[in-house]
Amino acid sequence: MQPRHSLQLSPEEMRRLGYRVIDMIVDHIATLPQSPVGAKASPQALHDVLSQPLSDHPADPHELLDFLQHEILPNNLKVDHPRFFAFVPGPNNFVSAMADALAAGLNVFNGTWLGGSAAAAMELTVVDWLRSFCGLPETAGGVLVSGGSVANLTALAAARHAMLGDDTTDAVAYLSDQTHSSVARALRVIGLHHIRTIESDANYRIQLDTLADAVHRDRTNNLRPFCIIANAGTTNTGAVDPLPALADFCAAENLWLHADGAYGAAAAICEPGSRALTGLHRVDSLSLDPHKWLFQSIECGCVLLRDREILRRFYRVMPEYLRDVHKGAEELHPCDHGIQLTRAFRSLKLWLSLRTFGLDAFRHAVARGFTLADFAENELRNTPGCRIISPANMAIVCFDFPQSPIRPSEVVDKMLSESYAFLTSTHLKGADCLRLCTINPRTTEADLRETIHRISLLTN
Ligand SMILES: Cc1ncc(COP(=O)(O)O)c(C=O)c1O
Structure with missing residues (x-):
């Protein structure tokens, strides 16, 4: 094959490759029910097929797709398979996948209003839909992130800023023994050393009395209780902590209430879910993963803050090389609300699939x-x-x-x-x-x- 120093395919070649990729995706989805749920290969086996040195010379992408199809891809589990019941399945939808292809193909930059005003505006729209699903007030807002782990981290770092002025000395966070590990990791990242793990009750919900005792004991010992992390659907059992009582307690004790709804919060759109999630609208911050129970392709998480300005106050940094960006005050820059500057156009998949199928x-x-x-x-x-x-x-x-x-x-x-x-x-x-x-x-x-x-x- 001829070298292609401009990394370019002809329009015909692009179409042929693109249609082949679409065929692979459609075949995957259409045959899921009668196909195996996937497989795990040994590290040695995969190393053996993948460890050829990288060639200086071009190869036919169709042959590479053949190789992927036969030797590589069958060694993944299919999290979208109707009989995949493990962990949290990923039953995405085709429209969402096509939106991701479009966002990648057009390589939309979704970091600033200048770089992608349409993308930023669409993200505002979509995040506002998610906000309204959860009953948070119109002052609430947030951004799309890669998933629940980053949503928890983004929210807890902002909470630290709002409640502690970033000084974590003697600060304490409270969570239950059912809380997802990403929360402990986020607390470690933000430098929080005192974490109280409260035993859950017989229904795997945090025990309020034990929690209140722990907060009061810590105050007596001159520690600084600052945040309670509630579960809005645990990974283990789906348990939802008593959100109304936790909101009352946090209000009385001047504590931040974060809810990890990465798994469960999206269920608020349906009747049984909204019943289970009573009180969700009262949290200070919330994680919700559309790539779980809102059927989006991986990666799509969302962090929401009751006061979205807190995100901007904490995350906004204005270097000289972005001076042309910060012009109109009404222009929203997603990069000012989280840790990523260059960001994918994630809202497109939510927008296109929610609009296509309808709520x-x-x-x-x-x-x-x-x-x-x-x-x-x-x-x-x-x-x-x-x-x-x-x-x-x-x-x-x-x-x-x-x-x-x-x-x-x-x-x-x-x-x-x-x-x-x-x-x-x-x-x-x-x-x-x-x-x-x-x-x-x-x-x-x-x-x-x-x-x-x-x-x-x-x-x-
Ligand atoms: C309750 C809960 N929180 C957080 C996470 C982490 O989300 P992610 O894997 O998208 O980072 C998960 C993942 O399953 C989860 O179930």
């Missing part, structure tokens, strides 16, 4: 997750030897087979090698158990019935 379709798709978890719980209750550890809650159900000689983690391994369906295990109050997360609206009752049947065969 009602999204509401039904989220509500379907609740229905499927109820169905799964019922099937499990009718499965001999099965014990429900945590009943269906925010589309998650946990269970075990107490008499089984096979441990949950072995069930996981066997399910992976069968590749019909996939789920993962966790540890809840001293018990190892299995966990199903049913947020994929394309999962059928038959998928769940057969998956549970196979699990019960493995545990016998």
